[in-house]
Amino acid sequence: MSSMKPILALVLSLMAAPTFALDSIGTVTARLEGADLSWQVLTTEDGAAMVQVNDIGPLTMVDTHAMGDGDVYIGLVFQDEPSIDVAPVGITIDIRPEGAAGPVWKSAGASVAPTLSIERLNLDGAGRIEAGFEAMLCRGDTPATCETVIGRIETDLGLP
Template identity: 50%
Template sequence: MKVLVPLVLALGIATPAGALDAIGEIGANLDGEELNWQVMRQDDGSAMVQITDIGPLTMIELHALGDGSISIGLIFHGKPSGDTPPAGLTIDMRPDRGAMAGAVWESEEEPPQMSIDLLDLEDEGRIQASFAATLCRRDAPDDCRDVEGRIDTSLGAGP
């Protein structure tokens, strides 16, 4: 998943601004800093969202741009639903402003928590959820901060 982030970011930077439409948003409070990102879809229908089925697992990867970037990866055993919390969850943030700017903050030590209000994989798909985690700097693992946030986005299928 971490390999895809630079590729997605490069794609977002290389694509003309008029060719991108926001299909959702992710907002978070990272140790007092309010940060917001948009999940984007290009004119060709491709989105900064990837859903992959591998045997009994389903992986959903969300990438968004705004106040830097954020990547959220969810792993479900079997068919994902809002009634079942993800079996695996990772969060990586790269804020571009405030006291946390310039660092990569990732969930490594303590697993993040997520409460899913809506998860629909039919048609265009949608996820609405809240999350909480302790994120640590990749370059200084002892520097950790709490984050709480909210996801409300289409999963990108459709026109």
């Protein structure tokens, strides 16, 4: 998962430099195993954020990492210019309710592809996304254990 490397570097740098203040620029919420989970999308004073928007050729990728009740990753891939009228061509959702030491619940390999209902997507200024999602997530350590998860993402995109 090469997309984890920038976030891992951010987290490690934050641990090594505790003088940085962390600010929340958004939240991700979901219900998993009967528990309501919530995570914060963080940014530092120098502008490093746990959400990244990357244009690679005809694709735009929006990668969101958040921390709180464990951690969560939501990866969206859009063909051409992202908008509320265009569904992502790829959606990846990974939830680790116990953090890195616990099991990962992931959409990859599930029998039903995740869906995203975008209410707001703005790439101007700092950018913002507000959307609901529904995904079948299966435990990485016991792939036959799957659950439908419904959640929301509401965050600034931390664009410069």
